[in-house]
Amino acid sequence: MxxxxxxxxxxxxxxxxxxxxxxxxxxxxxxxxxxxxxxQQQSFIPVNNSNSVYGTNADFTEAAEKTVHAVVHVKNVAVFKGPRNIWEYYQYGNNGGRALQGAGSGVIITPDGYIVTNNHVIEGASEIEVTLNNNKTYKAEVIGSDPQTDIALIKVDAEDLDYIPFGDSDNAQLGEWVLAVGNPFNLKSTVTAGIISAKARDLNARDNSPQSFIQTDAAINPGNSGGALVNINGELIGINTAISSPSGSYIGYAFAVPSNIARKIVEDIMEYGDVQKGILGIRGGSITPEAVKEYGLSTSQGVYIGMVRPGSGAEKAGLEQGDIIRQIDNIKIKKFSDLSGYIGSKRPGDEVLVKILRDGNEKELKVMLTKLESYRIPAIGVEVSNATSEELKLLNANNGVKINQILSENLPEAELVGAIITEINNKKIYNIQDVEEVILSRRSSDPIVITYLDTKGEKQRMIWR
Structure with missing residues (x-):
């Protein structure tokens, strides 16, 4: 026991x-x-069990210091001789005066005073005033502009200015930190930070008039237009140009013209006096689910070629209707704005390597970009070409294309040859690409309404039914 x-x-x-x-x-x-x-616990969902600490070591102070002195305030001033309305009469009497038409920002890109801004900031200005970060004020002259991309080049008479060097916007990555530098609400030298939210963003949602913006969530407000979008190295990767907001103020989306496009336009203006636009020579569009179903396509991304322009570089290289463009040089083409954005940074005579998908097989073709010199409108019997700044100035036109040939015996050649077409079907025309877009997008039964300035500079209108 x-x-x-x-x-x-x-x-x-x-x-x-x-x-x-x-x-x-x-x-x-x-x-x-x-x-x-x-x-620890078991899970069928992948879980990162590392000890990583998420965050950023990005330091914005150096980039801000490098760039803030090179971003300026731009005032668009209208000078008038007499009162234009009752309010100006009470303010200025019969003597006329000066009125602020708008304001924005600009980016100094050379030490001798060349400044990039938005076309809409300086459009219609009688005088342009530029104020630097040190409060010095200069008069500026317009060197040239491109309304289609909303880029303008102005210059002040100064030396040894701080400036921002161009970066390569093609190398910008989604999620990359960026700074927006400008003068929102006329507040001088404001810097905001964010990331690149998207690239090749098209706000038009139409492939026949594509845009290609960098989208960012860095706060951009009225007055930021024409300011700088820079990376953390202080390099210019975009010109801030638009916000998407019902209120007109920032709500999380802002857009910038990529620096590669802006730089090309500026260099063209400085070297040639106007913008040299190279074309691939195709008409087409982004691949949609409807297109995949209708044409039995084997891919859901790329640009479908609907037409190849006769005599273009695309035709000479062997591109064909039905081909799908997947890549140009080292740029992946997922939608039409990818293509238009890259081609927009090139000139006539440049050669690009185009990767296409044809009958399920990939091919690479070298295409030389050409310049669209003229465009014929058989429906009305005229041929038009891009107008030079001198030709526009001669007839006091702000925009338009020149009629350079009459194709119909029924039209008065003496009155029309040399005239400037400013609008077609109530849409402003800036170049022959605009003409082509309007003509090809209309139904054949629709009338064509042409607004033009004749050789005497008098405004006329003609309707073809």
């Missing part, structure tokens, strides 16, 4: 020690692990 009692005591003691050891080592470890956030 004594032995049984001893064995029972030993058993109870052993169980207590075992349980105590379990509680001491295992439960304490589990509690400690749970407290440290390291408790």
């Amino acid at each position: 004594k032995k049984i009692a001893t064995l029972l005591f030993v058993s109870i003691l052993g169980g207590a020690l075992t349980l105590g050891s379990y509680k001491l080592f295992f439960e304490e470890t589990a509690i400690q692990a749970a407290q440290n956030g390291k408790a």
